[in-house]
Amino acid sequence: FVPASVVGGALVDMALSFLVMFGLMAWYGVMPTWNILALAPLMVLLMLCSLGIAFALSALTVSYRDFRFVIPFMTQAWMFLSPVFVPDSIVPPRFRWLAALNPMVGIIEGFRSSLLHKFQPWQLSELGISTLSCLVLFVFGLYFFRRTERRIADVA
Numbered sequence: 001f002v003p004a005s006v007v008g009g010a011l012v013d014m015a016l017s018f019l020v021m022f023g024l025m026a027w028y029g030v031m032p033t034w035n036i037l038a039l040a041p042l043m044v045l046l047m048l049c050s051l052g053i054a055f056a057l058s059a060l061t062v063s064y065r066d067f068r069f070v071i072p073f074m075t076q077a078w079m080f081l082s083p084v085f086v087p088d089s090i091v092p093p094r095f096r097w098l099a100a101l102n103p104m105v106g107i108i109e110g111f112r113s114s115l116l117h118k119f120q121p122w123q124l125s126e127l128g129i130s131t132l133s134c135l136v137l138f139v140f141g142l143y144f145f146r147r148t149e150r151r152i153a154d155v156a
Helices: 002-027 034-063 065-069 071-080 093-099 103-116 123-155
Strands: none
Touching: 002 034, 034 065, 034 103, 034 123, 065 071, 093 123, 103 123
């Protein structure tokens, strides 16, 4: 499972970033609150989503060699479709469920809420929809990877 090793490497990077963040929090005298405990399940959710996408994209890349050129474009487009730079509160309430179909919406807002102590009630429904989206992505990606695994050994 090569895609899992890529996600594992990114997880190590994230853990080191958290060490730096906690060090800076201590340096500047910022005390973490109990909200910080929400980071653990959010990281698990992020890993599931990442693994599902990595499994599916690795199978597609082996089957269709030129697909690797599309991945950076897709990643950049996905970043702009996710609330990375702006909060999701700018989305009108009647469209929030549609935005939450993007699995990263609930995860990013969860990280933002737990680190900045700004929890909004609608975020629970967004997180629920994102959790379901991540689980579907993981199951689909794993199924697709396992189904094409025999062909991958022949092609690669």
